[in-house]
Amino acid sequence: MKTVDPRAALALIEQGALLVDIRDADEHARERIPGACCIPLEHVGSAPQLQQAPGRTIVFHCRSGMRTRANAAALEAASPGCPAYVVAGGLDAWKQAGLPVVRNARAPLELMRQVQIAAGSLALLGAVLAATMSPWFLLLSGFVGAGLMVAGLTGFCGMARLLVHMPWNRALRG
Known part of the structure; x- marks a missing residue:
């Protein structure tokens, strides 16, 4: 799949290309390129917007370009008969190029960032309490670490489900 810089992507979009954001809906809700449709990576293969666009140019993007590069073959397969491109550097490069983005500061933080904040806070709290009150509080840090390990190995994150x-995540349950 071909890679284009943000300005070339903008030119393609202005010529009628379909801009597809493959990030999750919570990421898209917080910050996005104007006019981008959100089709999370796991839904790209069955997305009607892609199946109903034969011959139409499609431009895919994510936050940094890593997800689109890593899944380029799947993205290309999901857009048969269409010229398909990936924005080099994703949304981050788009912003660095000074191109417009839509931000919604009222949207909740991305769920993964919430998990990182909560897990880090609990691990730190367990360490501080263990140092100042009782070593038994190290179990809290160990429990959080074990939960993160299970999430990484299985793809199931109990903290995210909670x-x-x-x-504040009412919109994510949508």
Whole structure:
């Protein structure tokens, strides 16, 4: 799949190309390129927007360009008969080029960032409490570490499942 810089991608979009953001909906809601449609990576193969666009140029992007590069073959397969491109550097490069983005500061932080903040806070709290109160609090840090390890090995993150039900994430449950 061909890679284009953000300015070349903008030119393709202005000529009628379909811009597809392959990030998750929570990432897209917080910050996005104007006019981009959100088709998370796991739904790209069955997305009607791609199946109904024979011959139309498609430009894919993610945040940094890593997800699109790593999944270029799947993205190309999901857009048969269409010229398909990947934005080099993704949304980050788009912003560095001074191109417009839509930001919604009221949207909740991306779920993965919430997990990182919560896990880091709990691990730190366990270490501080173990140092100041009782070594038994090291179990809290160990529990969080074990949960992260299980999430990495299995793809199941109990903390993410819990956080998605918090009141500030109402829009994510949508």
